[in-house]
Amino acid sequence: MKKVIMSIFVVFLALTSVVSTAFAEDDITGTPFEDDLRALIEAGIMSGYDDGTYRPSKSVTRAEFTVFLNGALDLQMGDGELPEEYFTDVEPDDWYFESIMIAYNNGLVNGYPGGDFQPNKVITRQDMAMMMINAAKAKNVVSERKPLAFADNEEISNYAVESVERLTYLEIISGKQHADGSLFFAPKDETSRGETAAVINRLMNVLDPPKELDYKVVSLSLNQDPVVQDDYETYEEAVSQADDDQVVLKGNNIVWMNEGSAVSNAYTVLYDSSDLSRSLTYMTSGVEVELLEINEDTLKIKLADTTAYVEAGKINLTPQHMVKDRSYYYEKNGDLYHRIYNSLTEGSAAYKYGAAPSFMKTGEKYYSFNGSTFYSEDGSQAGEAHQYFNRMPLYTNTSYTGEQLDEFIASEVPDSPLIGTGDAFKKAEELHGTNALYLLAHAIHESNWGKSKIARDKNNLFGIGANDGNPYQDAWTYENYEKGILAAASEFIVPGYFDSSSWKARGAHLGNKSSGMNVYYASDVYWGQKIAGHMYRADTYLSSKYGTPKENAANDLAETVTSYVNVRAEADTGAEKLYTLPKASETVQILSETDGLGTWYQISPKSIESNTYENAFVYSHGYSAYGNSLRKLPLSK
Numbered sequence: 001m002k003k004v005i006m007s008i009f010v011v012f013l014a015l016t017s018v019v020s021t022a023f024a025e026d027d028i029t030g031t032p033f034e035d036d037l038r039a040l041i042e043a044g045i046m047s048g049y050d051d052g053t054y055r056p057s058k059s060v061t062r063a064e065f066t067v068f069l070n071g072a073l074d075l076q077m078g079d080g081e082l083p084e085e086y087f088t089d090v091e092p093d094d095w096y097f098e099s100i101m102i103a104y105n106n107g108l109v110n111g112y113p114g115g116d117f118q119p120n121k122v123i124t125r126q127d128m129a130m131m132m133i134n135a136a137k138a139k140n141v142v143s144e145r146k147p148l149a150f151a152d153n154e155e156i157s158n159y160a161v162e163s164v165e166r167l168t169y170l171e172i173i174s175g176k177q178h179a180d181g182s183l184f185f186a187p188k189d190e191t192s193r194g195e196t197a198a199v200i201n202r203l204m205n206v207l208d209p210p211k212e213l214d215y216k217v218v219s220l221s222l223n224q225d226p227v228v229q230d231d232y233e234t235y236e237e238a239v240s241q242a243d244d245d246q247v248v249l250k251g252n253n254i255v256w257m258n259e260g261s262a263v264s265n266a267y268t269v270l271y272d273s274s275d276l277s278r279s280l281t282y283m284t285s286g287v288e289v290e291l292l293e294i295n296e297d298t299l300k301i302k303l304a305d306t307t308a309y310v311e312a313g314k315i316n317l318t319p320q321h322m323v324k325d326r327s328y329y330y331e332k333n334g335d336l337y338h339r340i341y342n343s344l345t346e347g348s349a350a351y352k353y354g355a356a357p358s359f360m361k362t363g364e365k366y367y368s369f370n371g372s373t374f375y376s377e378d379g380s381q382a383g384e385a386h387q388y389f390n391r392m393p394l395y396t397n398t399s400y401t402g403e404q405l406d407e408f409i410a411s412e413v414p415d416s417p418l419i420g421t422g423d424a425f426k427k428a429e430e431l432h433g434t435n436a437l438y439l440l441a442h443a444i445h446e447s448n449w450g451k452s453k454i455a456r457d458k459n460n461l462f463g464i465g466a467n468d469g470n471p472y473q474d475a476w477t478y479e480n481y482e483k484g485i486l487a488a489a490s491e492f493i494v495p496g497y498f499d500s501s502s503w504k505a506r507g508a509h510l511g512n513k514s515s516g517m518n519v520y521y522a523s524d525v526y527w528g529q530k531i532a533g534h535m536y537r538a539d540t541y542l543s544s545k546y547g548t549p550k551e552n553a554a555n556d557l558a559e560t561v562t563s564y565v566n567v568r569a570e571a572d573t574g575a576e577k578l579y580t581l582p583k584a585s586e587t588v589q590i591l592s593e594t595d596g597l598g599t600w601y602q603i604s605p606k607s608i609e610s611n612t613y614e615n616a617f618v619y620s621h622g623y624s625a626y627g628n629s630l631r632k633l634p635l636s637k
Contacts, residue, residue: 031056033194036201043204045071046197056194063096063119065128065196066103069135072200073207075102075285076267077471087117092453092472094119106285107345108134125195126160126187132199133163138285138344139207139265140316141252142218144169144225150185160187170252172202208313209251216249217242220322235296247319255296255312260319261326262291262301263343267523268315270308270513274298280308281513284523286342288327289315290369303525304370304514305585318343328365329374331356336387336636338371338529353529354536355552355636357385371512371529385636388553389438389539390510390532391587394517395498396604398437398551400542402426405440407545408538409449417450417481418443418461424482428489433498433608437551438510439489441534445527450481462488490609497521498608500582507586508606515559515585553637556590558601558620558630565629571600571617573626578613579606588618588630598623601630 028037037056040046045068048054060068077098086092090100096119103109108131111117123131136143145162146169156164164185167173175183191199215238219227229246232238238248239256248256264287270280276298283289283303293300294317298309325341325348336357339350357374359382360366366374366382371390374382402422409418418440425436425443446462447455454460458477461484465476478484497517498508504520510528511518518528536552543550560581569576571594581588589604599622605613620630 027053028056031194033198036197037194039201039204040068040072040197043072045200046193054193056197057192059122059190060193060196061120062117062123062127063094063100065123065131065191066109066119067096067099068196068200069108069131070099070102072204073106073135073139074266075106077102077105087111087115089116090119098471103131106135106138107342107347108138122190124188125185125191126157126164128191128196128199129163129167130160132203133166135203136206138316140254140318141206142220142226142249142254143252148185149183150175151182152184152186156185156187170206172206206252209253213251215255217246218249219246220319222322222324245319245321247317253313254317254319256294257317257319260291260317260321261288261323261343262299263288263316263318264310264314265316265344266314268310270301270303270306270310272308274300274309276309276311280306281519282523283513283525286344287525288341288343288369291317302369304512306514316343326367328367329353329360329371330365331360331362336360338526340526351530351533352537353533354387354389357383357636359383359385370514371526384634386557386633387529387532387536388551388557388635388637389535390512390528391516391557391559391633392435392509392555393587393589393604393606394435394438394508394510395433395606395608396435396589397429398435399548400437400538400551402436404542404546405436405538408541409440409444411541412537413449417456418447421450421481421485424485427482428486431486432489432494433606434489434493437535437538438531439485439493441531441538442493443485443488444534445531459484461485462492464488464492493517494608498606500580506583509587511585515583516587553635555604557633557635558588558590559633560584560586560588561628561631565618567603567606567616567618569613569615569617571596571602571619573597573619575617578616579611581618587633590632598626 028034033056037046037054090097100109100117100119143166145165148165148168164173175185177183215232215235217229217238219229230241232241235255242248242256244258247254264283264285266285267282269282272278272280290302291299292302292307297312299312299315300309327339327341329336329338334356336353336355337350338353339348341348365377368374372386373384376382402425405422405425406419409416425440428434428439429436443461450461454463454466454472454475458475459481460475460478461481463475465474467474478487496502496504499505506519507515509516510532512528513519513525516528521527539551561584563582563584565581567578567581569578588601591602591604594600594602594617599620600617601620603616603618605616607613618630619626621628
């Protein structure tokens, strides 16, 4: 992984300790790292063995260390985050599988050149340092390199030298002292549980500095050491004295900047107020958000169209002149692509989202926080355009047959286990009201075209029951694919996300973190967009092959602009009320426009499970006494 100055490089082992007498005597009492061990035990990061011992001198494996580190950083596996390919020696039913996948997703581990991780290999001090560097970098702590003075400097492998230098700068490393007074780093020594506790506890102290720690105003430049301008006793004083191109540090963490990038560094909950009492949604790590306001303990941000508050420590702040890259959208051959950049791992990947808006030009980059309002590189608004498959009601029917869905699967992945399931998706559409094209795309995304171990072993294409901590063992097993598909539709998707009475229902469309299934279904903020991309590719392929009209943008869509919009049997407020759309930003599919008292739309009815409606109408606008209920969405076509 590329090394950068903007890193946090914590940790290594000072052989000093203060023996605590507040605990009953055990095998930790009197050991060099007693306080560190007890701190991790109290925090629930490290636990003992069945016989009541903690074995502080026992060596730690790479898998064990990864588990401990994830616990300290509060990293979690978000929905839809499972990589498509694993390490060759790490399987979903291994007890450490999720921790290693979390660490991989957050850029903490890379494994070995052959594609293996060697989870049961004892971790050396220099390899532990590398993992700690990556963890620190993910939390955006500032450090600089300091010349080493260990007697065994030359024994440190080249790949680990910079990490040790930065740890020395942070005054966390003091090495191992021999009887003659010489100081050694011992890079290839095995790491004990006691040393692991010391490393991780000190990392936690760097990430969450003591309240009494002073604030520093610092100038930062790429590939140069930070320059401290002055120290201040309070956050407010430091902020008032910082210039626009400077930052404020608390310890080694950036806690204020004038402008720049804000990226989540862990699983992050978004709240509706600064007291962080009521949650709105959540997101995984590595997500760039729009920064609205910086306070010492909280940040005000915008994700998609949701304005929210988050814990300040969950967000990495990078001043504008230090930002290396960003996510963006671009047009290619008439299609819209989304290139996602993760500043934690410095990696990127792109996927096809849908049809490119007409205002986009080839070779240009466009930025958007919600996937529909786009800005040019100069900051001016380029236009607004929504993707049909991302916003269409998912209870509408697709014209494609089961056989045609199978043809699409085979065209993309000829060896996919999903080939032959097309009729099952159509059956779910008929029985439960889940659009077959959508449900297939959902299964493709969650199961990696049916190739995930949970899909293969348990006929579970949607990860149903795969809870954090033990996803493979907890995932539900079905007799065959069809039963799994029908159960996902009838037991989870329809009652949880289509039924307006469910607390998770935010509109029966894919959406993002402001509306639709994505609000509560997945921590991946682009989960809905990625599934819409699968639908778009299938529609493009099948319509071309059979010479039929595309389903993309075949109908206009409108979203509710107020809450509790009634859907009626006729275009009249006195007609029978069929059901209500309780949330703003819910989508309806327009079949035709009807004049009455104002403008009404005949829409595709929400016929799910046993609820069937022949016709459905909703008032939109044009009659002052009724106000406005709907807004037509500009669509990419």
